[in-house]
Amino acid sequence: MDVLSDVITSFRAGRPFANREDRAGIWHIPFASFAGAGFHIVLSGSCRLLTPDGSQRTLSIGDVVLTPHGAQHALENLGHADAEADGPTSLLCGAYQLDQTHPHPLLATLPDVIHLRVQFGRHPALHSAVSLLGTELQNPQQGSVSALSTLLDLLLIYMLRAWLDDESDRGASGWSAALADPVISAALSAMHENPAHAWTVEELGKEANLSRAAFARRFTTLVGEPPLTYLTWWRLSIAARLLKESGTSLESIARSVGYGSQYAFANAFKRVHGTSPGRYRRTHSGDQQPTQWHPSPG
Numbered sequence: 001m002d003v004l005s006d007v008i009t010s011f012r013a014g015r016p017f018a019n020r021e022d023r024a025g026i027w028h029i030p031f032a033s034f035a036g037a038g039f040h041i042v043l044s045g046s047c048r049l050l051t052p053d054g055s056q057r058t059l060s061i062g063d064v065v066l067t068p069h070g071a072q073h074a075l076e077n078l079g080h081a082d083a084e085a086d087g088p089t090s091l092l093c094g095a096y097q098l099d100q101t102h103p104h105p106l107l108a109t110l111p112d113v114i115h116l117r118v119q120f121g122r123h124p125a126l127h128s129a130v131s132l133l134g135t136e137l138q139n140p141q142q143g144s145v146s147a148l149s150t151l152l153d154l155l156l157i158y159m160l161r162a163w164l165d166d167e168s169d170r171g172a173s174g175w176s177a178a179l180a181d182p183v184i185s186a187a188l189s190a191m192h193e194n195p196a197h198a199w200t201v202e203e204l205g206k207e208a209n210l211s212r213a214a215f216a217r218r219f220t221t222l223v224g225e226p227p228l229t230y231l232t233w234w235r236l237s238i239a240a241r242l243l244k245e246s247g248t249s250l251e252s253i254a255r256s257v258g259y260g261s262q263y264a265f266a267n268a269f270k271r272v273h274g275t276s277p278g279r280y281r282r283t284h285s286g287d288q289q290p291t292q293w294h295p296s297p298g
Helices: 003-011 124-138 144-169 175-180 182-193 201-207 212-223 227-245 250-256 262-273 277-284
Strands: 017-025 028-031 036-044 047-050 056-059 064-067 073-076 086-097 114-116
Touching (some): 003 144, 003 182, 003 227, 017 124, 017 144, 086 124, 114 144, 182 201, 182 212, 182 227, 201 227, 212 227, 227 262, 227 277, 250 277, 262 277
Antiparallel strands (some): 036 086, 047 056
């Protein structure tokens, strides 16, 4: 699996959901913070997004907003501040349930609000998914439930891709630069495709056609931590997910993430997660789904 797909799989929990909101006149919808990621798409009309720090963003038809950390915010009609009524606005609002116990480092780099503006010819896949979602919600037919679930999964991928592309175009550093860098992306892909392999920095450097020292410097600069530190974190994140979601034996899990013995695996797991694998499984195997995100119309 590629890196972005692995990242999404590692934090997704439960099924996404969405609903259409049709508003006219003076309106205000507050959204409380929650353990997930929310999104809004302006299908028609326009509105304003407000955040607790007092900042405001004007959203136009086709604009997409992602709140990857489930941050508190509100939507309202553009004339709300001076009590002027606006024309009708149609929104697609939804959310993804996330497991944020040990989020991937990429998620930490995401801002509280990602605003993807409409630009002709920009992010065509994202806008195609938006169009299909709007059609399914407006004219539900046989199979719409399955179609919506699939389209919402695609929407999350396309929103994250669009943000990564925009960040890369702006010359941003961090994970957007790492995934856009062919050298570091190749090494990350190798680790994600075969986490159980006994990777060395020298071998990963060869995957990227760099010397050991040059690769280590470049990786650390872009990713924010040394190659083998990231590899250990990723291996133990896979292990944590297997402990929560499967009945696979500890010995099998240890082997699947590159540890030759349960003892070495248990020690490494406790250093990262603060508890033993067995206790982690007992504590988390019955985790309930994160609370869903519901607007409170105002």
